Amino acid sequence: MTRAISLRNVTKMYGRNVRAVDRFTLDISPGEFVVLLGPSGCGKSTVLRMIAGLEDITDGELLLDGEPVDDLAPGERDMAMVFQNFALYPSMTNRDNIGFPLRMENSGDDPRARVEATARMLGIEDILDRYPSQLSGGERQRVAMGRAVSRRPSCFLMDEPLSNLDAKLRNHLRAEIARLTRELGVTTVYVTHDQAEAMSLGDRVAIMRGGVLQQVSTPRDVYAVPENIFVAAFIGTPRINLLEATVHAPLDGRMSIDLRRQRLPLPEPLSPDHQLLRIQQGRRIVVGLRSEAVRIATPAEARPGEVPISGLVEHMEYQGHEALVHFNTGSRPAVVADLEAPRPVAVPRRRRRAPGAGVLSRWLEPAGSRAAGGSASDRVMGPVVAVDEPEPYVWERSGAGGPAAGASDLVVRTSPDVQLQRGAQVPLLVDLAHLYVFDVEGRRICPAPSVVPGLDV
Template identity: 40%
Template sequence: MSLLLAGLSKRYGYGASAVEAVRALDLAVAEGEIVALLGSSGCGKTSCLRMIAGFETVTDGSITLAGRRIERLPPAARGVAMAFEGYALYPPLSVAENIGFGLARRRSRAEAARMVRDIAALLEIEDILDRRPGGLSGGQQQRASLARALARDADLHLLDEPMGQLEPQLRAVLRGRVKALIKQRGYTALLVTHDQTEANAMADRIAVMESGELQQFGTPEALRERPANLFVATFLGEPPMNVLAAEPAGDGVRLGGAAGITIVTPGITLPAGDIALGVRPHRLRLGEGPLRGTVASNQWLGDQAHVVIDFAGHLLVAVADRRVPARMGEAIAFGFAPRDVHLFDRASGAALVQGLAAP
């Protein structure tokens, strides 16, 4: 079912001490779509999820799910299933009873039992179905909470950091399984996470949030290659985007502190003022180009090299899919193509040039 958030806001407290956790959020989630709310702690993403679920009151705005306004309905009447970051399992019940809670009212006992076994096998917790939550690890409790949410037929599935307690290898496996299940059943899902790998792997589109505001909403590819502002550009990507000070110069930009180095941006008219020039680490070309720096570190991570370059006092990171024969302290040449440049207004952070980077 489709979800529409219009001007959704949440304030805690009153008067001068009030804190605005979510500010005028507009977001449209299509039926059958997985959308991730991505941001660091305190950005407002969990407050947003709790308002949709009905566990927080809405200060302003509306929530429309499957064509009906739900912001004033009690949680049980909203048609929402939620996997809680804090698990919220029922202590007296076994894992199987937690997962199947409520299923017996709509399914036969045999069918409900089969659904519990199937979802438990998917999340690799079939060996703990008879145990109670108090005797489980954090990761086991988290999978039980996720299983309970996914077992329900609901208009919307809300997943709050659903895999944050899992080991990296298991997390990587379950991301694919959970996404496949959601797509197979045609669920609409809203995922809250601070993990951009999880957001990229699972979501059709990602809403990047910071300080209670939506910064950009789009596909993972669009966010990475056409960031709307400097925050999104540097928040997404591992390692993050390299940023250098620059200023307009003729038909391009001149790098601050690098006399004579001008990056040509054909057909682009830039306003006067300070500019931030960004380049993704994997777009830096090592061993060629007009720029010179000193190797500050060179790490081989098993499948790629991360080379840190001291460039006029700025540390830049280059990523290569091969070993780079350069030692610390050695001089190194590097460069990048104009099509790989992102330009931002340094004062506002807004993107001045989008779409130059190759896909």
């Protein structure tokens, strides 16, 4: 029997000041495969361990099929975990490793039939009488999965089970996990920092940052309609292009987005999305363009909704099935903080920039004034004050004076047949239907929350 899992405003504190998970709310349907995704240290494994009962919940509530289970011991929750490090008993054969939880549940039953059925499902019948030390990493992980499957639990909890394997084997086992969980129909919560695993496995993806849930959507939606600048930057390979920009909305002229040395004129009449940008007139914003939203073509080849810019070729990456071209367009790139590293430890009373000390205003300060003093976080965030409101999103730019000579700010995906010389000036077309705009707090303001880029809704 598969089960529904609900977490309601779950918080996990370590000591008095370390907030690992902050008011996490998520409902998982019976049989659903949900992936917890985020950078190292974001709290995703802590959430998994709270579901399993291996960590106490500081505040909030965990429900299984609508019933509170905070007081249930791990063994009473009918869940099976698969860990990153296999966790097999080295002195037992693989047959005994798979059958061990069955013997613990009911020592009087013979587990052989279920062990062999599980081994056939995973394709490991011929290694049952070997020991874990005699197996490859992929085989050991199959045995670890077999031990979880043999119990026929109501939920699978997987904590980065493929991260210790090489890339080719990860891809193979990823397909096996997808097939296995689909056949069994068991509710699965899967933790990973690898977006490729998340996008290929999950029915839904829950993205975390600093212990806070950022967005829960299907893989298609987290890519197409990211809720904020962090999600947009974390999802997608190559990473989304993020450029500092300004909105120009003159009363007697065409509205445009200024990318420092070039402009993106917005088509008239303005779409409902682009009309939202009027209130950003004169303000600093961040423009997001995925690599497929820009193509190499002349203005004469423009399709409806495309506007021309140009770029200087800095570098080409040949990927076999495609090529990635790095351009310098004279724009100023914005780099989202904390994509690959945990944020500073959160405290119960959040820190927030004082009025008038916004991140973007700090971008415009001379480099010397930022380097003159203050902590690293102060130099990025500006002065802070203690308030009880959530901390805004923070991003930082790569340099004080814009792109350095020879620096690229735009990556474009193109055909592998395209050959360009370094230093060549190349015409580009930007598809405004796939343009993202974020405000100074990191919130997406374009497209509107109910609009999916490129689709009519």
